[in-house]
Amino acid sequence: MSIGLKNEFGTIDISNDVIAQVAGGAAVECYGIVGMASRHQIRDGLTDILRKENFTRGVIVRSIGEDLHIDMYVIVGYGVKISEVAYQVQSKVKYTLSKQLGMTVSSVNIFVQGVRVTNL
Amino acid sequence: MKELDGHRFAEMVMMGSHHLSNNADFVDSLNVFPVPDGDTGTNMNLSMTSGSKEAEQAANAHIGKTAQALSKGLLMGARGNSGVILSQLFRGFGKAIEEKETLDAKEFAGAFQAGVDTAYKAVMKPVEGTILTVAKDAAKAAVESAETESDIVKVMEALTDEAKASLKRTPDLLPVLKEVGVVDSGGQGLVFVYEGFLAVLKGEELPAVTDRTSMDDLVSAEHHKSIQGFMDTSEIEFGYCTEFMVRFEEEKTAGNPFDESRFREDLSAYGDSLLVISDEEIAKVHIHSEDPGEVLSYGKKYGSLIKIKIENMREQHTAILEKDEPMQKSAAPAKHPYAIITVSMGPGIAELFRSIGASYVIEGGQTMNPSTEDIVKAIREVGAERALILPNNKNIIMAAEQAAEVAGIEAAVVPTKNVPQGLAAILAFNPEAPVADNAESMTEAFAHVRTGQVTTAVRDTTIDGVEIRKGSFMGMADGKIINSDASLSTVTESLISDIVDEDTEIVTLLYGEGTTRQSADDLAGYIEEQYPDVEVEIHEGKQPLYPYIISAE
Numbered sequence: 001m002s003i004g005l006k007n008e009f010g011t012i013d014i015s016n017d018v019i020a021q022v023a024g025g026a027a028v029e030c031y032g033i034v035g036m037a038s039r040h041q042i043r044d045g046l047t048d049i050l051r052k053e054n055f056t057r058g059v060i061v062r063s064i065g066e067d068l069h070i071d072m073y074v075i076v077g078y079g080v081k082i083s084e085v086a087y088q089v090q091s092k093v094k095y096t097l098s099k100q101l102g103m104t105v106s107s108v109n110i111f112v113q114g115v116r117v118t119n120l
Numbered sequence: 121m122k123e124l125d126g127h128r129f130a131e132m133v134m135m136g137s138h139h140l141s142n143n144a145d146f147v148d149s150l151n152v153f154p155v156p157d158g159d160t161g162t163n164m165n166l167s168m169t170s171g172s173k174e175a176e177q178a179a180n181a182h183i184g185k186t187a188q189a190l191s192k193g194l195l196m197g198a199r200g201n202s203g204v205i206l207s208q209l210f211r212g213f214g215k216a217i218e219e220k221e222t223l224d225a226k227e228f229a230g231a232f233q234a235g236v237d238t239a240y241k242a243v244m245k246p247v248e249g250t251i252l253t254v255a256k257d258a259a260k261a262a263v264e265s266a267e268t269e270s271d272i273v274k275v276m277e278a279l280t281d282e283a284k285a286s287l288k289r290t291p292d293l294l295p296v297l298k299e300v301g302v303v304d305s306g307g308q309g310l311v312f313v314y315e316g317f318l319a320v321l322k323g324e325e326l327p328a329v330t331d332r333t334s335m336d337d338l339v340s341a342e343h344h345k346s347i348q349g350f351m352d353t354s355e356i357e358f359g360y361c362t363e364f365m366v367r368f369e370e371e372k373t374a375g376n377p378f379d380e381s382r383f384r385e386d387l388s389a390y391g392d393s394l395l396v397i398s399d400e401e402i403a404k405v406h407i408h409s410e411d412p413g414e415v416l417s418y419g420k421k422y423g424s425l426i427k428i429k430i431e432n433m434r435e436q437h438t439a440i441l442e443k444d445e446p447m448q449k450s451a452a453p454a455k456h457p458y459a460i461i462t463v464s465m466g467p468g469i470a471e472l473f474r475s476i477g478a479s480y481v482i483e484g485g486q487t488m489n490p491s492t493e494d495i496v497k498a499i500r501e502v503g504a505e506r507a508l509i510l511p512n513n514k515n516i517i518m519a520a521e522q523a524a525e526v527a528g529i530e531a532a533v534v535p536t537k538n539v540p541q542g543l544a545a546i547l548a549f550n551p552e553a554p555v556a557d558n559a560e561s562m563t564e565a566f567a568h569v570r571t572g573q574v575t576t577a578v579r580d581t582t583i584d585g586v587e588i589r590k591g592s593f594m595g596m597a598d599g600k601i602i603n604s605d606a607s608l609s610t611v612t613e614s615l616i617s618d619i620v621d622e623d624t625e626i627v628t629l630l631y632g633e634g635t636t637r638q639s640a641d642d643l644a645g646y647i648e649e650q651y652p653d654v655e656v657e658i659h660e661g662k663q664p665l666y667p668y669i670i671s672a673e
Binding site for chain 1: 200
């Protein structure tokens with residue numbers, strides 16, 4: 001699956017993996033996000049925090065017709081206002097995708113899969 | 121001051137919140153990261169206000185309890201990225217001093233450090249050059265200062281100073297800030313909070329709202345916002361960026377005293393992005409207006425105008441858009457069904473090509489081959505639906521073929537290797553036929569053409585058994601050197617005898633630099649004498665390097 005663009009020099013194909021990478025990269029830069037979670041929790045073990053190289057597993061890109069939907073499975077740090085962090089991720093992901101890939105996302109859905117508690 | 125208690129801390133928090141709220145608009149204007157939506161100031165202000173309210177209500181001599189209340193209020197009211205970070209900073213701060221009645225300088229500095237540690241834990245990839253960096257640098261300075269200093273005021277001073285210095289460095293860490301020419305908005309918000317803290321500890325008034333903010337910062341932030349805001353040039357409502365200063369004159373202000381808020385209000389009727397900074401002598405104004413004249417007239421009521429700068433933002437915006445997508449803009453001209461693109465040297469030949477139907481002639485030739493891009497650009501400029509490219513040089517055929525592939529419209533190359541072939545090919549062009557048929561028939565047409573070119577040798581050499589002296593003339597038939605001599609007419613005449621045969625009907629002479637119309641006429645006379653059945657056409661080609669280009673068909 002990929003998203004295609006066309007211009008005067010030819011076509012540009014952006015694979016869903018790239019979109020997931022960009023979205024994931026934007027998300028982990030957001031304050032309050034400590035990692036991406038696998039969407040297959042049972043299979044991959046409970047809320048193991050995905051390392052950077054495979055954080056695309058925590059991002060699902062779905063294109064339905066013309067619309068692009070992104071589901072993100074995240075783990076947040078303890079003590080943050082989760083609703084606000086999630087909102088920040090949505091807005092940052094939407095902004096980054098439109099800026100870097102010129103894509104308009106129809107929805108960015110955040111699934112908070114865990115809270116990481118760090119002892120102070 | 122050696123000890124800080126909860127009441128005093130609550131006062132600090134309230135002042136910090138107050139100071140931030142006074143400057144929220146300015147912080148908004150700096151907001152370019154992570155998303156340039158201009159809400160950092162508003163968000164931080166709301167978060168801090170919520171925190172400050174809790175702290176006020178719970179005000180307790182026990183500083184640990186007060187800090188806890190602040191932390192809770194911040195968490196509940198956290199809005200926006202920087203609001204969340206702020207809440208984390210003070211959560212760590214509060215946690216560290218939970219059990220404390222009062223704080224000494226060391227504990228005070230340590231609490232800030234604990235706040236930073238907590239804040240950094242809640243992010244996977246901290247972006248430096250933001251509020252986090254400012255908080256980190258400031259806390260470090262406070263800890264260092266507290267090692268030798270027991271006065272809490274001094275520690276807070278060190279913290280605030282470093283926070284300001286760190287804020288100034290944020291553009292070096294975060295490229296987007298530098299690009300726009302602003303400091304980080306969240307960091308700026310934090311500095312305002314710290315300034316409020318310090319003011320209470322020192323028992324001082326807060327600095328005036330405007331004097332720390334340079335007009336240039338504000339202007340570039342405003343412009344950035346408007347560039348982000350307008351996708352289309354036609355959306356710009358107020359087209360002129362107008363900047364000027366008014367130097368107040370007594371005779372004018374006597375009957376019409378200058379009042380900044382009224383001045384601002386009056387001006388706001390003329391446009392948007394209004395910024396006014398004034399002191400006793402001067403008012404500096406920046407406004408986006410559709411009618412800069414009226415704005416200037418208004419300003420003149422208060423004194424003389426100095427340093428006037430007016431820019432047309434529509435032009436600038438168009439320029440920005442064009443830089444972004446130059447290709448799409450230039451595809452506008454009227455549609456021709458066919459574009460015939462040729463390459464030639466010399467204005468005369470170009471003219472000749474145009475007169476027989478070429479839609480675009482690219483200047484180029486032996487030493488300056490046009491690139492694929494040049495050819496694509498030419499095709500685009502013509503704006504046709506179909507294109508035929510005649511490279512007229514074997515070194516350009518490749519580029520032409522590539523251009524035909526990427527042109528985005530149906531295009532084909534007629535592989536002409538020189539100008540006479542190109543001319544012959546164009547004459548065979550049929551505007552009704554499809555591209556492929558045309559390419560074929562045109563290629564066929566130039567295949568019958570025999571070409572002679574006369575040029576000057578640039579060095580001594582022997583090619584194809586012909587000895588050539590530097591500076592002498594040489595004749596080439598269909599690209600192959602056949603003779604060389606010091607006399608132009610000798611070379612040309614023997615070249616003609618080589619390419620003209622009994623089937624030849626027309627000979628075309630293109631004379632260029634290095635020869636004259638007179639000699640061309642003489643040559644034509646010679647040809648007609650030698651070959652009575654042949655018609656001779658003479659054109660001025662003005663081509664460099666080749667005195668004669670001759671075709672026979």
